[in-house]
Amino acid sequence: MINIIIFFSLLLKAYEVEAFLEKNIAKFTSKPLYSRVEYINLSEKKQNIRIRINFKNSQSKKLKAIVIRYSLKILFEKDSNRFETISLISSFVREGEIEPYGSKTFYIYGIKNIFTEISKFRKIGYKPIFLKVELMKEPKKDEEIFMKDFLFEIKEDL
Numbered sequence: 049m050i051n052i053i054i055f056f057s058l059l060l061k062a063y064e065v066e067a068f069l070e071k072n073i074a075k076f077t078s079k080p081l082y083s084r085v086e087y088i089n090l091s092e093k094k095q096n097i098r099i100r101i102n103f104k105n106s107q108s109k110k111l112k113a114i115v116i117r118y119s120l121k122i123l124f125e126k127d128s129n130r131f132e133t134i135s136l137i138s139s140f141v142r143e144g145e146i147e148p149y150g151s152k153t154f155y156i157y158g159i160k161n162i163f164t165e166i167s168k169f170r171k172i173g174y175k176p177i178f179l180k181v182e183l184m185k186e187p188k189k190d191e192e193i194f195m196k197d198f199l200f201e202i203k204e205d206l
């Protein structure tokens with residue numbers, strides 16, 4: 049049993065992943081300027097949000113031809129029950145390589161498309177509470193699968 053726990057803890061430390069919401073705060077310029085935000089605010093008319101993913105290789109070997117798959121889901125609440133949608137957006141990014149102990153940043157831009165889906169659910173009485181981002185590093189031969197989920201709160205400031 050101890051061997052299994054040690055192996056699992058080593059596997060978790062092979063990669064470190066962080067995810068952040070960022071909003072375009074540029075008002076009158078054609079070049080976007082993103083700033084970190086803590087939640088998705090449904091009260092704002094224009095939603096120009098992206099998700100920033102920092103992926104760190106915590107191993108002593110170089111990672112090559114990396115594929116990171118992701119999906120976006122919404123968690124809703126109605127009558128004290130919680131519901132999770134099926135994947136509303138699913139895609140992937142490719143990265144050539146990440147050096148040992150190096151890191152790469154990539155972005156998910158397509159999340160503005162989920163606001164149409166949120167609106168449909170809101171009209172029939174469901175309250176959106178979280179955006180769920182599921183990440184998976186596609187495994188290769190002799191590699192273990194790596195998956196991680198992130199939840200970002202959805203609010204409506206009045």
